[in-house]
Amino acid sequence: MITCIIVDDEPRNISILSKMIHLYCPQVHVAGSATNIADALGLIHEHSPQLLFLDIEMPRGNAFDLLKQIMPVNFEVIFVTAFDTYAVKAFRYNALDYLLKPVDIEELKQSIQKVSTRLGIQDINTRLDNLLQQVREKETSRIVLRTQQGAFFHTIADIILCEADGAYTRFEFVNGKSLLVTGNLKKYETALPARDFCRIHDTYLVNLNHIVRHHPGKSGYVEMINGRTVEISLRRKAEFLSRFRL
Structure with a gap:
């Protein structure tokens, strides 16, 4: 027993x-x-x-x-x-x-x-x-994000997504705030843990833990916890789906 x-x-x-x-x-x-x-x-x-x-x-x-x-x-x-x-x-x-x-x-x-x-x-x-x-x-893992106003320290788990903006990247957080930081999206794709983040589009890097729904289609898109919808590019679709065995 x-x-x-x-x-x-x-x-x-x-x-x-x-x-x-x-x-x-x-x-x-x-x-x-x-x-x-x-x-x-x-x-x-x-x-x-x-x-x-x-x-x-x-x-x-x-x-x-x-x-x-x-x-x-x-x-x-x-x-x-x-x-x-x-x-x-x-x-x-x-x-x-x-x-x-x-x-x-x-x-x-x-x-x-x-x-x-x-x-x-x-x-x-x-x-x-x-x-x-x-x-x-x-x-406890945190990342230093540098802006023209100085350096900000953020908990990685609180990042919902990162959006490319030329030579800058816009971060969106679970508290509803966003931050435009220096450095292109490729820089942060390398810096953030691959187990949690996935580049699903040339413009977007998303935190897999904050996806609430996947919408299938030719390329498809995802809904994030803050209501944002993010397109999945065709060339990155297979990699994204493999992360969830969809």
Whole structure:
């Protein structure tokens, strides 16, 4: 029997997942549940679970804040999350299991099966360490953007897109602001992390994490989180689609 704890800030989500586990995963016992980090820490120390179902966003912190407090761990982790391009890529890269909300029964059963085969193999901390390192890089990485008014420091994850403007580049950010900086688009295509940014047009470099919709067509276009629509050039279409396996 695998002992597990469910951590999710929504009691309804906990109830649904508990019922699914009871009905379809009889080899798993739900020892408890928590809706915040503090209660989750208490349950982990009390029950010493073999498995943690962990929601990403929680009150006063997130899943990564919890893991930082208890590393090294001696249990497996299945992340439960709404769709997030960056997070899903990171989980896959580090061989960590995740479930997308709403949780699918077959995907739940497959994740449990994978966890069962991995229990006792002491590589979970290596995988979590790698994931947390990626999260730290995403949260803290900044770029210096130079304008005629001086140098500005911006968090890379907050950049929605970059737009070519001759010898200059216009940056748009999640806070709704924009900034015209010195240097052409090629300069910033090289400077920004390739795992997050994609040149989809001679004029545009977009942050893949801030795309909300892809519209197919001869070349197609994308909608960004701030409402901007950005055309995909025909010669760059295949590369863009490959990033999402579309």
